[in-house]
Amino acid sequence: MFSSEALVDFCRVVAAARTPGEVMERLAEVSVDALGAPAAAVLQVGADRLSVVASRGLPARAMTWDTATDTIGAELSEELLAACGGDFTHAVQFPLVADGDLYGVLVLLGAGPITLADGASPLAVALVDLAAIAAGRAAAHDELARSYAELRSSRDVLARTERLRLLGQMSAGVSHDVKNLLNPIGLQLEVLRRRIDRGDQDAMRETVATLQQIVRHGVDVVERLRDFSRQDPEHEGEPVDLAATVSEAIELSRARVAQHPAIELRATVTPVQPVRARRSELATAVVNLIVNATEALGERGRISVTTGTDDGGAWVEVADDGPGMSPEIERRVFEPFFTTKLEGTGLGLAMIYAFVQRHGGHATLTTAPGRGTSIRLWFPGLARRVQSQ
Ligand SMILES: Nc1ncnc2c1ncn2[C@@H]1O[C@H](COP(=O)(O)OP(=O)(O)OP(=O)(O)O)[C@@H](O)[C@H]1O
Ligand SMILES: [Mg+2]
Structure with a gap:
């Protein structure tokens, strides 16, 4: 008599199976344990072969047996019995059909006519049908998991491509900036040579001062670039007193603003x-915003620096009543190397944007012409955990 518990167990396990292999294993097991067959082999239809994918009671040499997919019916049983080397003399087949497709075959084997446990024959057919449906579903699940993995890997490729694109953009900007530095240095050196020939001390000093100014700008570009590339994604940030850091940044900027x-x-x-951030970077960011506002104002105007709290965090805002930005400029200000200034590196806002993002924050720009x-x-x-970017 077959065990109804084993059958219920089979239904439960097969319904939850994630791979067709798991279903086939269980089918072989239940065929022997619950249906009472001496041995069982589950054959699966592959691309061009029919092969044993699960078995119970089969001699080792038969476990790796396979045959052409068009070997069906009595011929199949004969070949499998031969592969078992005379251990069995009788075989009964049950086709596994799911959605109209032949998925495989369950073969029960015995050393004499196979008599299943009482009432087990119709049950065997039902079990095979259930196994076929579950295997089809598990195969679809498998396929879905594979597609998902492919999707993830193409997303990674896309992220790498994006990084390369940014790198390309940066290199273009760097070579542009370096050329912009070298050209005037070359010109000024030529001017200096002539002034040395003439022995004009004052004129020489003037050229040297110009050269020093160009070099200072060069150092500035390189430092900005180094800060920009020093984006350490592992750095989760430290507790920072935002108000105190902002006050410090204001003091650092006073001399620059006082020129006007x-x-x-x-x-x-x-x-x-x-808040969770990096103190030195926060101070630099606020100084940069104040410098931008000063440059935008030109000679007169007002810059307001405000702090506040909302949405489980805190913010600092730098506002000016200057000319504002056109929609075209507004769209591009956070791009590395975007600048409308003759002497600008265009890295100030890009750096601020990257810094804020890295610490799970955000930068909001509000502007309009005039x-x-x-x-x-x-x-x-x-209290909030930093989202990994
Ligand atoms: N407060 C502002 N008002 C109007 N335009 C601004 C303001 N701040 C930034 N911009 C615009 O955004 C551009 C990019 O600013 P960003 O700070 O990134 O670079 P930059 O100031 O041009 O160069 P650098 O920071 O190296 O001096 C500026 O060139 C300017 O056109
Ligand atoms: Mg700037």
Whole structure:
């Protein structure tokens, strides 16, 4: 008598199986344990072969047996019995059909006529049908998992391509900047040579000062570039007192703003909760925003630096009542090397954007032509985990 528990167990396991192989294993097992067959082989239809994928009670040499897919019926049983080397004399086949396709065959083997346990014959047919459906479903699941893995790997390729594109953009910008530095250095050296020939000391000093200015700009470009490439994705950030860091940045910027007496720098820095960021980078970012605002204002105007708290984090905002940006400029300001200034590197805002993103925050730009510009940098509070980018 077959065990109904084994059958219920079979249904449960087969319904949850993730691969066709798992289903076939269980089918071979239940054929022997619950149906009472002396031995069982499950053959699966492959691209051009029919091969044993699971078995119970089969001699080792028959486990690796396979045959052409068009070997069916009595011929198949004979070949398999021969592969078993005389251990069995009788075979009964049950085709595994799912969605109208032949998926494989269950062959029960015995050393005499196969008599299944009482009432087991119709049950065997039902089990084989169930196994075929489950195997078809598991194969679809398998296929889905493979497609998903392919999708993930193409997403990785895409990310790599994007990084390469950025690198290309950066190299183009760097070579452009280096050329822009070398050309005037070459010209000024030529001027210097002539002035040396003439022995004009004052003129020589003037050229040297110009050369020093060009070199300072070169160093600035290189430093910005180094900061930009020093993006350490592992750095999760440290607890930073945003208000204190912003006050420090304002003090650092005062001398630069003071070159234009008609520009007012107004600070409304209220204590806010600590955020997760990098103190030195935060200070540099705020200084950069104030310098941008000063440059945009020209001779007169107002710069307001404000701090605040919302959405589980805290922010700093630098706003000016300068000329604002056209939609075309607004779209591109965070791009590396985008600048509208003769002496600009175009890395200031790109660097700020990368820094904020790295710490799970965001940068919000509000601007319109003639209506000033404000840039707000928001950082998550300490309770929030940084999202990996
Ligand atoms: N407050 C602002 N008002 C108007 N335009 C701005 C403002 N801040 C930035 N911009 C525009 O965005 C561009 C990019 O700024 P970013 O700080 O990235 O580079 P940059 O200031 O040009 O160069 P660098 O920072 O190396 O001096 C600027 O050239 C300018 O056109
Ligand atoms: Mg700038």
